[in-house]
Amino acid sequence: MEPVLFYGVPQGCSFGSIVALEWLGRPYRLCRINMPDDMQDDLYARFNPVRETPVLLLENGASLCESAAILQNLAARAPERIGYPAGSLELERLNQMLAFLNTTFFAAFSPLWTAYEMESDPPVQAVLRDLGRRQVAKAHAQLETLLGGRDWLVGPRRSIADAYLTGIARWAEYHKATEQSAYPSLHRLLQRLNNDPAVTFARAIEAGEEPRGSGAFLGHVRLADLAPRLAA
Structure with a gap:
């Protein structure tokens, strides 16, 4: 199961995590969070109790919050590329x-x-x-x-x-x-x-487009569809 990044729009700092995922080049999905409305959803609070973005839903169903922690997780997957x-x-x-x-x-x-x-x-x-x-x-x-x-x-x-x-x-x-x-x-x-392709990709994502990017992006998934993946 690939990781899912919850990214915030407009102007979320999660933009950088999208760029890092593209540089990493491994399969992932995205979940679009319209700030602040979507963060008030009780389901969202199960992923991040402080109701902020970004959140990285890991392969094991655990949620990782805060940009610095998420970026370090991504870098550890391929330190020779982005860490x-x-x-x-x-x-x-x-x-x-x-x-x-x-x-x-x-x-x-x-x-x-x-x-x-x-x-x-x-x-x-x-x-x-x-x-x-x-x-x-x-x-x-x-x-x-x-x-x-x-x-x-x-x-x-x-x-x-x-x-x-x-x-x-x-x-x-x-x-x-x-x-x-x-x-x-x-x-x-x-x-x-x-001018980097990953940054161009992230801008297109925020604009509501579905760009190709590096090929690692497997598409968007809705918040409501992610509840079954949450770890107990």
């Missing part, structure tokens, strides 16, 4: 980069997402947007320093860290938070990723 071997210095650096992306870089956008939901209170919305833009600019500058002119976030090839970045960095344009061209190394990396 690094256990015990290696490269893996330690990958874990460090994932931690930065999952905390500092991700969290920088939090005020902007909160402002997005506060149309009824323009003054507070304006304060949150100003705070968010300053935080996003700082996080971009920090990532530019960490990248250090390399082609990829960790080591000489792409990894799950680069996949995760694709799902978060696009929020800067969505919120008009910062000009990514001001960060040359990061900008080059994002341009390279934006």
Whole structure:
């Protein structure tokens, strides 16, 4: 039984897990979750009690939540392709980069997402947007320093860290938070990723299309049809 990724639309950070699955190239299915409505379903809470995306339904019926955990699970399936071997210095650096992306870089956008939901209170919305833009600019500058002119976030090839970045960095344009061209190394990396076939595939998936991709994608499955697969 192939794994199933529950991905959120619109603009879910689960985008990066779709990219990683395409890079992995092993059979998988997707379950589309319209945020926030579908996450309020009691059945969804059985897969993830905190009602967030993404979720990876594993082959044994267990649910794995949180992007960092899901990406590490995928990398462990083929470390030579999207991760690094256990015990290696490269893996330690990958874990460090994932931690930065999952905390500092991700969290920088939090005020902007909160402002997005506060149309009824323009003054507070304006304060949150100003705070968010300053935080996003700082996080971009920090990532530019960490990248250090390399082609990829960790080591000489792409990894799950680069996949995760694709799902978060696009929020800067969505919120008009910062000009990514001001960060040359990061900008080059994002341009390279934006032209990657797996990223093109993930964009098409979010748009509601059924692209071919690498051939590993076996189609969508409905939430209601996945209940029998849940582990006891």
